[in-house]
Amino acid sequence: MLSLCNPDERQISESPPRVYAHRRQNKPAFLVFVLNCMPLASNVILHTVTFSPTDKQGNVMHKYVIMGVQGCGKGTQAKMLAEDFDFVHISVGDLFRWNIQNHTKLAARIKRIIADGQLVPDEIVEQLIRRRLDDHDWNFGYILDGFPRNGRQALFFLESYDIDAVIQIDVSDEVVLQRVLSRRLCSQCGLDYNVIHHRPAVDNQCDVCGGELVTRADDNERAVRERLETYHTKTEPAVKLFSRKELIVNVDGTLPPHEVQAEIRTRLQLPQRVECTESG
Numbered sequence: 001m002l003s004l005c006n007p008d009e010r011q012i013s014e015s016p017p018r019v020y021a022h023r024r025q026n027k028p029a030f031l032v033f034v035l036n037c038m039p040l041a042s043n044v045i046l047h048t049v050t051f052s053p054t055d056k057q058g059n060v061m062h063k064y065v066i067m068g069v070q071g072c073g074k075g076t077q078a079k080m081l082a083e084d085f086d087f088v089h090i091s092v093g094d095l096f097r098w099n100i101q102n103h104t105k106l107a108a109r110i111k112r113i114i115a116d117g118q119l120v121p122d123e124i125v126e127q128l129i130r131r132r133l134d135d136h137d138w139n140f141g142y143i144l145d146g147f148p149r150n151g152r153q154a155l156f157f158l159e160s161y162d163i164d165a166v167i168q169i170d171v172s173d174e175v176v177l178q179r180v181l182s183r184r185l186c187s188q189c190g191l192d193y194n195v196i197h198h199r200p201a202v203d204n205q206c207d208v209c210g211g212e213l214v215t216r217a218d219d220n221e222r223a224v225r226e227r228l229e230t231y232h233t234k235t236e237p238a239v240k241l242f243s244r245k246e247l248i249v250n251v252d253g254t255l256p257p258h259e260v261q262a263e264i265r266t267r268l269q270l271p272q273r274v275e276c277t278e279s280g
């Protein structure tokens, strides 16, 4: 998994976090993965690779936004893309957390606003995004996750930046509700469980440490329905705006994660994850 800040390189400053993983090597990770697989596989089929925009140095750039209601799996999908293609995964939630952990001036402002019971204004979120995107610290592109959240933020984004596509992961409200309400967390070691797909061996008991499994405070039906309502009223206008610009790529988020990933890659004309299989 990509960590937002390599501890060795972390500096306490007003600079937002960077992802260093993409500087590990000169080749995109998926290529390294393919090359590593080659000796094992005699029947590896490489899908046609269609690359589009390049920067001034001729490097191929991919700029995506990923959208969907909480619980749609967009974090998982963004991470898979980021890992295989060395895209920088820009999570707005992580940006907020980083600013707060590092006691930046912006974090102090945000804390005051939240303490006053207000929502963080668009202007501050946009400032955060602008600073982060001004870094240009990607070699192959980025996936923006958690922004824009409303029509105004989408307008700001479209006016300031160019993107290749907006990946919209579609999941019905009922599926989100079922997914979120089945989440459990070990109260001792923090391991995640799901009472539908990832059950512990003994009910309500962590397989690893024996701790009691609990539900997160905001994983209750009322809170989930409120978040869904906020998405439908505030964020969907942003989706519509992108849709009018023909940037939206809709993907069925109820499929298993690897199938969702495959569908995203098909739609974006990105190479598929390579299965290493031996012939015969």
Ligand SMILES: [Zn+2]
Pocket (backbone or CB within 6 Å): 186, 187, 188, 189, 190, 191, 206, 207, 208, 209, 210, 211
């Ligand atoms: Zn545990």
